[in-house]
Amino acid sequence: MxxxxxxxxxxxxxxxxxxxxxxxxxxxxxxxxxPTPSSADYPFSFNSLDLDSSQIPLRPQRKVIFKEPSFAAEGIIALDLPTSTILYQKNSDKVFSLASLTKIMTAIVVLDNYKLDEEIATPPEAVVVSGSKINLRPGEVLKVKDLLYGLLLYSGNDAAYTLASKLGEERFVAKMNQKAQDLGLETFYFVDPIGLDKDNRGSLKDVAFLASVALRYPLFAEIVRTNEYTIFSVDRRLQHPLKNTNRLLREYPGTFGVKTGYTEEAGHCLISAVEREHHRVLAVVVHHPHDQFTESKKLFDWIFTSYQWQ
Incomplete structure (x- = not known):
């Protein structure tokens, strides 16, 4: 009952x-x-509250005959998106360094505070930032929407810093931490908008929660399921072809997101989301020694074999 x-x-x-x-x-x-955020925090459509029994999502039930496999990643969580039922967890309460998974919160702050057609000039410090970049040039002007593609598709650190520069990095990071508090995600702490600093951290439960929130933003969901995209400077003189760093989009049928990450401290990380037979599952794999993609495939294979929705 x-x-x-x-x-x-x-x-x-x-x-x-x-x-x-x-x-x-x-x-x-x-x-x-x-959490108890205001409705203004969520710019997406709501379903009707008049639910009949046919609209109630099915809750996954475990088939006891299938044993849990062993995984090399230090931290894992997988959940059924419609019901938020946890399907598998390993160190899900432990706080990990987030690497570029940080950029999910960066994107949410941008979507909450910027207009998509706003134009931002690339600051010099964004061009020289280390790590993955989409090769922006100093002074290059792009629209916020295109910078979001650079941020999420190719995990561009230069795109992240350019987006943050509109408010100033310190103020932007403060908004990231405030958003985490508004959502009730107490383990999160951010010190930069890109995830290079090892002190960007959070538990896997909070990471999974944040990813589920982000997927409710239509543009975020559209970007993270896109395989390839080309963005242009406002004057159309410069272009940046982008390929999604999430290999599962090309290798694992049903994948619709969401974000990769890597630093020495965080290891190889991946948040991924897969739909199969109308069942949507989200998984977070962190601190894998070498191959978060194969690990995630193994996890999804086991979940869709070991659970039935009823």
Whole structure:
């Protein structure tokens, strides 16, 4: 009976546009983690609250005959997106360095505070930043929407710094931390908008929650499922062909996002989302020694074999 009540509450909160994460409570139940942001924080459509039984999402049930495989990644969490049921977890409460997974919060702050057609000039410090870049030039002017593609598709650190420069890096990072507080994500702490600093950190439960929130932004969802895209400077003189760093989009059918990351401290990281037979699963794999993509495929294969939705 309790499970049914929790399921109905979850559905109603989802319908209101309020993200819900079902975290384990002992071995048999779930507790609901729900933030209390204002409705203005979520620029996406809401479903009707008039739900009949046919609209209630099916909750995945474990088939006991399939054993859990071993995984090399230090941290993993996988959840069913419609119901927020946790399907697998390994060190999901541990706080990890986030690497470029940080850019998910960067994108959310941009989507909350900028207009997509605003123009931003690339500052000199963005051009010389280390790590992955989309090769912006000093003074090059791009629209916010194109910079978001550079940020999320190719994980461009120069795109991240250019976006942050509109508010100033210190103020921008403050908004990242404030957004985490607004969402009730207490383990998050950000010190830069790109994830190079090892002190950008958060638990896997909070990372999964943040990714589920980000996927509710239509443009974010569109970008992270895009394989290739070309952005242009406002004057059309410069172009930047981009290829998504998430190999699962090309290698694993049903993938629709979301973000890669790597630093020495964080290891190889991947947040991925897959839909199969109308069931949508999100997974976070961090601190893998060499191949987060194969690990994620193995995880999804096991989940879709080991669970049935009923």
């Amino acid at each position: 309790l499970a049914k009540i929790i399921l109905l509450v979850t559905v109603l909160l989802e319908a209101m546009g309020l993200p819900v994460l079902a975290a384990p409570l002992g071995k048999t139940g779930y507790r609901l983690i729900r």
